[in-house]
Amino acid sequence: MKVEQQGVLMSVTLDQVRAFGLNPRLTQNRNYDAIKESIRQRGLEHLLQITKRPGDAFYVIASGGNTRLAVLNDLWLETHDKKYWDLVCIYRPWEESKSIEEGDLHCLLGHLVENEQRGSLTFIERALGVQNAADIYRSINPGCNQQALLQMLREGGYEISNTMLSVMLSTIHYLLPCIPELLYGGLSRTTIEQVLTVRGGAQKFWEKHCRELPPGEEQRLPLFDDVFSLALLPFGGPDPAFSLRLLQDEVSHVISQHLNVSFNLVTLETDLQNLKRIAMMGEPEMVIPPYSEQRHVEPKYQSKPANAEKATPAGAAEHHTRDDILPEDELVSTDNPHIDETVVAASGTDLVANDEPIFSAGSDTVSSRQSSTLPQSAGAHAFYPDNDPLFDTPESLASIIDQTAWELASHAGLEFLVTQTESGVFDIAGPEEELTNEGKLYWQMLAFLAGKLPGRAVVWRQMLLGSDNASAGFNDASFELLFQLIRSIRRLYVKQNEGESTCSNH
Structure with a gap:
């Protein structure tokens, strides 16, 4: 030796x-x-x-x-x-x-x-x-x-x-029991850290919501560890199809079901970019405006007063109901089997157009009434997110677009059809069941904005302005959301084109 x-x-x-x-x-x-x-x-x-x-x-x-x-x-x-x-x-x-x-x-x-x-x-x-x-x-x-x-x-x-x-100990404790195949298959440290970040954001949202529950209600909910494990369940098989976006969607779905809150609200709170921004800049300060400046919410559905005709001032234009339909030559067709070949104004509904003007007389500025989906910092220029650099990024614009489309679709009960896409512009699935006339109007408009359906000027005129035999298809709240959505999509394309121009110059 x-x-x-x-x-x-x-x-x-x-x-x-x-x-x-x-x-x-x-x-x-x-x-x-x-x-x-x-x-x-x-x-x-x-x-x-x-x-x-x-x-x-x-x-x-x-x-x-x-x-x-x-x-x-x-x-x-x-x-x-x-x-x-x-x-x-x-x-x-x-x-x-x-x-x-x-x-x-x-x-x-x-x-x-x-x-x-x-x-x-x-x-x-x-x-x-x-x-x-x-x-x-x-x-x-x-x-x-x-x-x-x-x-x-x-x-x-x-x-x-x-x-x-x-990170190592958290991976063993929280992730290994649920997704062993993914981890042993070589899931990277970077991805694992992002998964744990999503978990941390989701847990913070869960605990914040539980603190706001009435006494005794929290005891009826499962533990957050069990809720997150349930969200990981689809990715625990022998050949899981995994991505961070799929995980975030699953986490948002499970939490929204257990807490009975909006899916999109959970998604925004657990968004990686948002969590990164909070980690760098801290929690945004909540600013409550004076009562006189607060947004007043009006009922979506109103019953027409029995004495409406008597209450109409003399000389006022005759108010037409939505029981009339569009002429046959002003209809839009669609390939979706559940959307009729004729789009008609909502018949048999008691929706009443809000008489509050969208544009003030003699001015081209937007009314100060805002949608709840806009960031507080947007102020009076709610349709122009580029005024606030914090929200003027492709990622933030994509979140605004998705949430606005979701809220607009919810006016007709179609929010479950709206999903996010990698391009930043939302997508809307075809309905599996017959829609109401109101639902058809909303679906076709959203499908048009998502790039899935050609539009006809006559239908857009009816939806936005109305005609002498039928009132406008959208009430004021929907109208504001529509233009917010259009403005956000326009701004997203501007930012994406700027990014492409910067890359080409280098």
């Missing part, structure tokens, strides 16, 4: 060596076949480092090399070539002053360092390896805190930050 600084060269046979029981690698090395072919052609160029616990009959891998040991066993079974059986290894004696636990901790850190240098472990394997090291260290030093764990890892050659340790 030859003594070296790294240990002692020792000849052993393959059956005398075992893999390290706490090896952090739990999945097959993705380079396994390449390593196997290299050893077949060139032999074992990197000697295995082995040690032996006091009282054990076999040697174990001391620092990396478990994949090479597995390859040698495969090649021996395939060829029975003696070069795979008789091995020369580097033997590191077990330090007599160390207990079994201390020696295992030393070996585990050696495996972590070796694999970290090669970059071959998945994030969850690294996390589990660190947790095993922490468990061993706590058994040796009961009551140690997280800073002591970080110091132990640093002294063992495996230095990580306090934040990274927290």
Whole structure:
């Protein structure tokens, strides 16, 4: 035997060596076949480092090399070539002053360092390896805190930050029981951190809403951990189709169902860009305007007074009801089987157009009455989000567009058909059931804005202005939302074109 600084060269046979029981690698090395072919052609160029616990009959891998040991066993079974059986290894004696636990901790850190240098472990394997090291260290030093764990890892050659340790432990605690296939499949650290960010935002929203519930109501709700686990359930299969957008949608859906709140409200509160903005700039300050400036909400449906005709001032224009229909030559067709080939004004409804003017007399400015979907900072220029740099980004505009389309669709009970898209402009699905006349009007208008349906000027005129035999298709609230939606989509396209121009100039 030859003594070296790294240990002692020792000849052993393959059956005398075992893999390290706490090896952090739990999945097959993705380079396994390449390593196997290299050893077949060139032999074992990197000697295995082995040690032996006091009282054990076999040697174990001391620092990396478990994949090479597995390859040698495969090649021996395939060829029975003696070069795979008789091995020369580097033997590191077990330090007599160390207990079994201390020696295992030393070996585990050696495996972590070796694999970290090669970059071959998945994030969850690294996390589990660190947790095993922490468990061993706590058994040796009961009551140690997280800073002591970080110091132990640093002294063992495996230095990580306090934040990274927290991410690792959170991944094991919150995600591993629900999505093991995704994690062992190599889900990256960046994506895992984003998933945990979504979870943190969702938990904050959940707890805030629960605090506002009447006494005793919170006890009837499930724990948030169970709710989030339910949202992860669709991604826990053997071949999950996963994306952050799908996860956010699932989280919003589950929370909105349990809390009976708007899906879009949860989505906005758990949006990654919004959470990042809050992390950098803090929570936005709530500004409550004076009562005289607050928005007054009028009932969506009103019953026409019995004495309406008598109450009409003399000389006023005759008010036409919506019981009349459009002429046959002013109709829009659609390929959707559930939208009739004729679009008619809503018949049999008691919707009454609001007489409050959208535009003030002698001015082209928009009425100060605003939709609740607009940011508070938009002020009197609610249709012009570019006035506020905070909301004048493609991401923020996309959120405004989606929420505005959702609220506009909700006026006709169609909000469940509206979904977000990667382009930033919303999409609206075709209805599966027959729509009311009012629903047809709203669906065709939204489908037109989403780019799914050609428009006819005569129908737009009827929807926006009305005619001498039927009132306008949209009331004032819908009218304002419509122009907010149009303005936001226009602004989104401007920002996207600016981005393309910037890229082309470079």
